[in-house]
Amino acid sequence: MESKKYFDKVAKDWDIMRSEFFPERVRERAYSVAEIEAGKKAADIGAGTGFVTEGLIKRGLKVVAVDQSLEMINEIKEKFGDKGEIKCRQGIAEELPLEDEEVDYVFANMFLHHVENPAKVINEMVRVLKIDGKLVITDLDEHNFEILRKEQYDRWMGFDRKDIAKWFIEAGLNEVKVDSVESNCCTATDCNSENISISIFVASGMKSR
Numbered sequence: 001m002e003s004k005k006y007f008d009k010v011a012k013d014w015d016i017m018r019s020e021f022f023p024e025r026v027r028e029r030a031y032s033v034a035e036i037e038a039g040k041k042a043a044d045i046g047a048g049t050g051f052v053t054e055g056l057i058k059r060g061l062k063v064v065a066v067d068q069s070l071e072m073i074n075e076i077k078e079k080f081g082d083k084g085e086i087k088c089r090q091g092i093a094e095e096l097p098l099e100d101e102e103v104d105y106v107f108a109n110m111f112l113h114h115v116e117n118p119a120k121v122i123n124e125m126v127r128v129l130k131i132d133g134k135l136v137i138t139d140l141d142e143h144n145f146e147i148l149r150k151e152q153y154d155r156w157m158g159f160d161r162k163d164i165a166k167w168f169i170e171a172g173l174n175e176v177k178v179d180s181v182e183s184n185c186c187t188a189t190d191c192n193s194e195n196i197s198i199s200i201f202v203a204s205g206m207k208s209r
Contacts, residue, residue, distance in 0.1 A: 026138050026200060027055050029181045030107055033204045034136045036061060040104040043128060045093065046111030049075040056107075057085050064103065068092050093121040098128040105129075109138045113156040119167045126171045129207040135173060137164070138181060141199045164203045173205030 030052065036042070038060030044053045047065035049072055056063050063086045065076050073088045080086050091097035093115045106125045115121045125135050140158035161178040168176040181200040 024055075026109060026181055026202075027052050029202050030109065030136045030138050031055060031059065033177075033179075033202050034105050034107070034134045036105060041102070042105040042107060043096075043098055043103045043125075045096065045106060045108040045125060046114065047076060047088075048072050050079055052107050052109050053080065053086060061105075062086070064089060064098060066091050066096060066098070094124060096124050096128055100127055101130045101133075102128050103130065104133045106133070106135045107137075108135075110140070112137055112139045113154050113158060116155055118156065118159070118163075119170065122167045123171045126173060126207055131207055131209055133207050135168070135203075135205050135207070137203045138200060139164075139203075141201055143198045158198060159201075161201055161203075164201065168203060168205040171205075172207065174208045176203070176205040178203040 036056065036059060039062075041062045041064070042056050043064045043066060044050070044056065045066050047053055047067045050065060053063045053065045053076065057080065065073070065086060065088045067073050067076075067088075067090065070090055073090055076086070076088055089097040093111070094117070106129055108125065112118050112121065122135070122137075129135060142158040142160055144157065165176050165178050168178075178201055181202050
């Protein structure tokens with residue numbers, strides 16, 4: 001079963017599962033790093049059931065929620081609707097359903113480790129950013145928990161922060177920073193009988209002319 005089928009299957013339960021994997025601090029740190037402003041437009045890539053989208057809407061931003069799983073998108077529509085401050089679009093990471101320079105911010109939370117070519121996907125995210133727009137990615141540091149590859153169809157066992165910074169710079173971003181969220185994935189929950197604790201990073205960069 002590939003990752004899309006997996007997320008289609010767990011969509012109805014994802015809010016509960018997500019809350020066990022990582023806390024709200026992850027998205028709060030992402031908003032802080034991005035220095036989000038009400039009235040601007042953001043894309044939430046790999047939006048799932050709207051963890052990042054929800055907080056953005058509450059802060060007065062317009063959001064394009066993108067996910068490859070139609071089941072996940074349907075969950076977002078059921079919770080938030082699909083009009084006004086939020087638009088839902090189904091699409092894949094390598095060919096995002098967004099125009100060039102369409103949004104002020106791009107967020108991707110716990111998404112990059114599911115894609116085949118992270119550097120290519122980062123370039124695609126930069127494509128849809130406006131000049132002076134910011135890309136913010138939150139994801140897992142390198143780890144050796146093979147069970148995540150088996151159970152959740154992860155393609156990458158987390159990332160070396162130096163690689164993330166390199167990909168951001170190669171994509172043309174400036175003011176690149178990769179820091180710790182100071183929170184771990186699955187610290188308080190026993191995941192499929194294996195105790196998992198993985199640190200989470202937040203990476204950011206600005207698109208310039």
